[in-house]
Amino acid sequence: ILAAAGAFVGAATALVRWNMATLSFMTIVVPVIMLLGILWALYDRECALALTVLGASLFVLWGVRRYGSSMYVGTTVKICVVIYLVLLAALAALTKSGKLNKLLPPKADKLPVYAACGLSALALLASLLGGGISYYAMWALAAVVFALAVYYTVKQL
Template identity: 30%
Template sequence: MKKTENKTRRTAAQESDYVTNRVLTVFAGGILLLIFATYLKNGLSYASSFTTALGVAQGSIWTGLVLALAGLVLTGRQLAKGTYKSTTLFNGNGLLMLGLLLSLCGYLMVDFGPQQALRALYVIIPVWAILYLIYSVYPREFFTIATAMTLQAAFLWLVAKSAVSNSFSSTTGVFLALGLVVCAALEGLYLATRSNQGRLKWGKVSITVFNHDTKHALVATVAVVGAVLLLAAFFLGGSVGYYAMYAVAAVLFLMAVYYTARMM
């Protein structure tokens, strides 16, 4: 009896240490990326440092792509062999995420201007870090739903912003279509994985997208409500898109509280 209790306590302590280390690692990485983005912004803003900063930015694009490819290959091989462990602090997924963010950072700085790029990265990097933590720690159904809702909120903002912009008004319909694709993809993923207990399978590779007991009503509600909000933002215009975005963010926060309490 005592051996079982000790083993349970040891497992709980290991899980707690893993969560703590993952949180510290991800947010430390996010802070370092923001510092790097700030350096690029400052370097590209002055003629004396422009050439050096441009070279660093272009180098970060290719370095990030190499890291992302290495992470993708490593994760794919581990999944194929059945040796992948999501609870490992440093794994292929972490390398993939780091590479994509590093490459995105350089790309935005070079192609969209340092000021606009830094503003975007101040949002993208923290959101990406939070989603990665959700992927690592929370039930997989919450990660999938949270990712879909984050994309819905982003497209709601883009629809609202582009509708009143002289430069991007022609892209409003494109943003609406992409947002509706996200909603349809969420529902499609559930239907495609329902018979495999929430898993997508390609040969030997199996990826968990939902929990085996995920309710269809939850997924369908997120997809349908998201689609309705996007259509309302497109046809009603004004501030509807912004209010809808805040509503999605608020619901997502409440869901995070619910899943956190359920895990305790």
Template identity: 65%
Template sequence: MPKKSNNKPVKRDEPMTGAMKFFLAGCVAELYLLIVRRFYANGTAVQQIAWFDHYLFYLMGAGAVLLVIGAVCAALWRADKKKLVPALSVAAAGAFLALSAVLIRWNMATLTLFTVVVPVVMLLGILWSLYDRECALALTILGITLVILWICRRAGSSQYYGIYVKAVAVIYLVAAAAVALLTKQGKLRKLLPANADTLPVYIACGLSVAAIAAGLVSATIAYYVMWILAIVVFALAVYYTVKQL
């Protein structure tokens, strides 16, 4: 009797394994941020806050070292996928530690931003592991749009950061339009296969441009647009989940 091949179950398990890795990494990163919030941002003892301030300083260096090691190893092992993925994971962990430590020490308000961004990135990683490429790309665009709308609502009218927030929003408007154009020209083959349905990507780019443009008008409009877009994202996620099943 011919031996049964184990290739199919392994291939089916690969997306779920990738999704679980993103889930665990997101949980660890969020737990780290919650600890920093509890003992540094909301700390009451002066010695405790001072200790965490030094701790974050050392994390900058550790994160930078991990980033360099991961990037160098990724460049050396770019032809070997089994080694490339762990190297990129180390680089990503180092970038997260270094960037979060720098921004949190610079401005405590960025801690709230990180606690929002980490779950979003985790969910998008799960989407890219489990869903079709066009679905994952469309939901990624809409997810980033939600984060930018949230930032516009919180800091868009700030005297100090408002101009930077609006500049980032305008850059994202251009980027969303560029993604739609590149998709139409077929230049995103590494992200979208030739037989992919590009309509969800066009819809996501169009909604993002309209939402960001409306959100730039005022914080109140950004608030309501954010909720409307969140409902759209949830409906699309449910639709694609049912379709995938």
């Protein structure tokens, strides 16, 4: 654990030294990863998987908003969005076929995972139209994340 923590701190320091804008990104990524760890430990698997998909989609939307219209990396960002959309489709297909036994038990409700993949894909496709749309898509997905987290928290009680 100490070696992993040291490697993380070293990598984070190298990223911040390379580009100072990474510092603000890291102040968001680290707490989100910690929250996802708590979700996977405490909540139902379908909720944790759906929230993980939505959280990753929020980061992708942030990247599209921030760098999608860039003259230098805009095309690369859009290619990454297409790759992420293919990964979402693959996750939905694997969920439907039941091949995610370690992540999702056979009796689990698959609807939250389908909804998360569908909403994420819709938001990302809309974000490819322009940077302003990705801003509002981020807020819409954040509202869905909040509503899903509240629903499963109440359900757990």
